[in-house]
Amino acid sequence: MFKNYLKIAWRNLTKNKAYTIINVGGLALGMAVALIIGLWITDELSHNNYFAHKNQIAQIYQSQTVNGETGTGPAIPRPLEKAFRDGYMDNFKHLVMCSWNTSQYLKYKETNISRDGNFMQREAPEMLDLKILKGEKDGVREINSIMLNESTANALFGDEDPIGKTIEVNSQYDMMVTAVYEDIPFNNTFNDTEFIMPWDKYVSINEWIKNAEDQWGNNSFQMFVQIADNTTMESVTSKIGEVKQELNENSREFNTQLFLFPMKDWYLRSRFENGKQVGGRIKYVWLFGIIGAFVLLLACINFMNLSTARSEKRAKEVGIRKSIGSQRGQLINQFLGESFLVVLFAYALAIFIVVLSLSGFNDLARKEIDFPWSSIGFWLASLAFILFTALLAGSYPALYLSSFRPVDVLKGTFKAGKHSGLPRKILVVVQFTVSVAFIIGTVIVMQQINHAKNRPVGYDKEGLVQVPTMSQDFTGKFELMREEFINSGAVIEMSTSSSPTTNIWSNRSGWTWEGKPEGFQEDLAWTEVSPEYAKSLNLKIVAGRNFSREFASDSTAVLLNETAVKYMGLKDPIGKLLIDEDAENPSDPLKIIGVVQDMIAQSPYEPVKQGMYVFDRYGNGSYYNMRLNPEQSASQNIAVIERVFKEHFPSIPFQYDFVDDEYGEKFATEERIGQLSGIFTALAILISCLGLFGLTSFVAEQRTKEIGVRKVLGASVFNVWNMLSKDFLKLVIISCFIAVPIAYYVMNGWLQEYPYRVILKWWIFALAMLGALAVTILTVSFQAIKAARTDPARSLRTE
Structure with a gap:
């Protein structure tokens, strides 16, 4: 019986090749999108699965309220370690203090490389359950020991044994x-x-770290913990809350709240708003899941549409089968079998499409997803996916076609009925x-990014380069290097700064001033800069003056x-004094000598942080900021800078970043989401148009004789086109009016997450509607005009 179903299904598919191509092609595109989104979601949800103790590992976070606004983050004071070790260690299996990720120059013989890493306490490798390839797991118990990942060890030592x-x-x-x-895989923290x-x-x-022991x-600092086996994140959080009294007494009443932030939430639920966890990347998981x-x-x-549209063509087949004894259940099974074959x-x-596109998708999404050929779970899920899709796509046509009455069909009195096309229209x-809503959403995402x-x-930021100065070799050499770089002709100005141009590394409070x-409760970004900083960045002084080496007093400016x-709240800031109440000698205030234009150093979607720039007395900033010579090409300038750099620092690898590239990275996540949404939207429109094309072809075929009669009676090509097109255009217009309010509600909610955001304009929605109508007209017109230009003699000859 099953073999018979497959034979009939195969004959129907091969007999109607255009119908089959549209059905199989459309389904393949839809399934390919669903597959690739499924692989992406699986990768997102598996973040940090590399760590065996993922569900027990957490980072200590704290929330502080400043002037009524609560901020949350991982930065904690060093004394917290002692407080935890003295009174709370029965709640923890491991407790690890950690630096922020930092770049270091590593040299072995003639090989000198730069790598990123951390300073951690000795329990870190055990807590993270690192896979040790050589040496010992307790590898940082000695003060002069270092553990390397496999890639770094290979880069430094090649085939040599690095141990010892x-x-x-x-x-x-x-x-x-x-x-x-072992290298920690790409989709994992660390x-x-x-x-x-x-x-x-x-x-x-x-x-400064030694001095911070009691501050x-x-x-x-950062602190990571692994909770004890017999406890939970919630219970430990409630217990460590007892430490907040000491925190608040020493943090100027910021109402500090401590809590454990579980590793399982680090990647997908890392966004906090006013002290509450409100999501994060998980919204993109839901977004793409819905899109898929x-x-x-x-x-x-x-x-469904094409199957039911062809119902009259298959009505006699159903009538004959029923008249010779076929039960409705058998007919349903037959049509579901056809559906299953098409879906298969x-x-x-779809798998072929995914395999071909996966490399490009990885580049776009910044992923390292491999197709899971060897995963039994994937193939079992695929089977379930095929069956689900076959049922979803084939259930309505199967129920509809199997419901025909054989007497009516075989007598020739069967008519689909005036409302038979209603389900297809719906x-x-x-x-x-869906397609119009996707268009609107994609346009708004790209608008927000461009905004x-x-x-x-x-x-x-154009022509501005920053060079990290991590090594002690840079100490005291700023003046010399500035002169050398400028004399080379590749640089027209250079400065130092304690933070990169595109970030803020330090914030300070405890300041007082006249009229405060x-x-x-003040909170100011703190950056130490050399006097040339504003000039090297082309940063405008809007009041007062810039730092000058000619004034010795500028060391406290x-x-x-x-x-x-x-x-x-400063009305006339120039000349006002800022006093650091927490300084050893508060009698040495800082004098305000100038006001600089706001510059975006953090998120371009957020308001500019209130900041202060202080004189770098020793020229030992973390970065050299170089303004390239605009009269020469960037590559020519970089080549000269590298040559001069190597003359003075021959054993240090030359590293640099273009500031405009670093700034562009701030848009990377939103741009990737926008590009992926755009691709999926285009595919959604293509699939919809395939269906519309198929339906138009069928309607034109069904009304061939009518069109022939109309042509004979004098109907023009436009008259026939209008007759075949107007019903579809009406449906698309209805779709637009449904899609617009839905898209407005969803995208307006999405934009609320950005303090600096685009205002929704009416033309965005109008453009999406016009686009949908234009695509519909183009899709329908091809078949409509083809039918209208057919010689009526050919369509009427069979009479």
């Missing part, structure tokens, strides 16, 4: 390799941790409602940005 070898770090100290661990060095070493080489107000489901639904709608072919084609409306991109940055409101002046 000594490498030089930043031309400052020697470390012995004690272990090599995948960029290419080395681990002891926390004790970090403390010993930085005086509850210095939030400059709808695109698959559009493809299934095509199948479509799925095979499905077309659903298709284009932020076009926002004034406050400085000239009672109870005002400060520049504020425009936002800081408003934030502090």
Whole structure:
């Protein structure tokens, strides 16, 4: 019986090749989109699965309220470690203090490379359950030991055994390799941790960290924990809350709240708003999951529409089968069998499409997804997916076709009925409602990105290069290097800064000034810069003057940005004094000598942070900022800079970043989402148009004789085109009016997450509607005009 169903199904498919191509092609596209989105979602949800103790690992977070606004983040004070170890260790299996990810120069013999890594306490490898390839897991117990990942070890030592070898770090100290661990996979936190060095070493080489041992107000550190086996994240969070009294007494009443932020939430649910966890990347998982489901639904709608549209052609077949004893259940099974065969072919084609496109998709989505050929779970899920899609696409046609009465069909009195096309019309409306909503959403996402991109940055990022200065070799050489680089002709100005141009590394509070409101809790971004900073960035001084080496008093001077002046309520800031209440000698205030234009140093979607720029007395900033010579090409300038760099720092790898590239990275996530949404929207429209094309072809075929009679009676090509097109255009117009309010509601909610956002304009919705109508006209017109131009003698000759 089943074999017979397949034979009939195959004959029907091969007999109607155009119908089959549209059905299989549309379904294959829909299934390919659903497949690739499914692989992407699986990768997102599997983030940090590499770590065996994922469900027990957490990072200590704290929330602080400043002037009524609560901010949340991972920066914590160092004394917290002692408080936890003294009173709460029965709640933890491991507790690890950690630096922020940092770049270091690693040298072995003549090989010198730059790698990113962390200083961590000795329990870190055990907590993270690192896969040790060589050496020992307890690899950072000694102060001069270092653990390398496999890639770094290969880059430094090649085929040599690295264990026991000594490498030089930043031309400052020697470390012995004690272990090599497996590279942490791409879709995991710490995948960029290419080395681990002891926390004790970090403390010993930085005086400020030693001094921070008792500084509850210095939030400059990270802490990771693995909770004990017999407890939960919630219970430990409630217990460590007891420490907040000490925190608040030393943090100027910021109402500090401590809590555990579980590893399972680090990637997908990392967004906090006013102290509450409100999501994060999980919204994109839901977004693409919905897109995948709808695109698959559009493809299934095509199948339903085309199958039911051809109902009259198959009515006699149903009538004959019923008259010779076929039960309705048997007919349903036959039509579902056809559906299954179409879906099976479509799925095979979909896999082919996914395999071909996966590399490009990975580049676009910044992923490293492999097709799971060897995964039994994937193929079982595929079988379930095929059966589900076959049922979804074939159930309505099967029930509809099997319901025909054989007497009516065989007597020739069968008519589909004036309302028989209503379900198809509803499905077309659903298709284009989804497509138009996708169009609107994609346009708004790209508009929001361009809105932020076009926002004034406050400085000239074009032709600006920053070079990290991590090694001790740079100490005290700023003046010399500035002169050398400028004399080379490749650089017209150069400065130092303690933070990169595109970020803020330090914030400070505890300031007081004349007229400061009672109870005002200030929070200012802190950047140390050399006097040439504003000139090298083309940063405009809007009031007062810039730093000058000619004034010795400028060593205690400060520049504020425009936002800081408003934030502090200063009417005439020049000459005012800022006193650091927490300083050892508060009698040495900073004098405001100028106000600089606001510059975006953090998210371009957020307001500019109130900031202060202080004089870098020693020229030992973390970055050299170089303004390239505009008279020469960038590549020519970089080549000259590298040559000069190597003359003075022959053992240090030359690294640089173009600031405009670094700034562009701030849009990377939204741009990827926008591009992927655009591609999926285009595919959704293509699938909808395939269905519309198929339906138009069928309607034209069904009304061939009518068209012939009309042509004989004098109907023009336009008259015939209008007759075949108007019904479809009406359906698309209805779709537009349904899609617009839905899209407005969803996208307006999405935009609320951005303080700096685009305003929704009416023309966005009008453009999407016109686009949908234009695509519909083009799709329908091809078949309509073809039918209208057919010689009526050919269509009427059979009479």
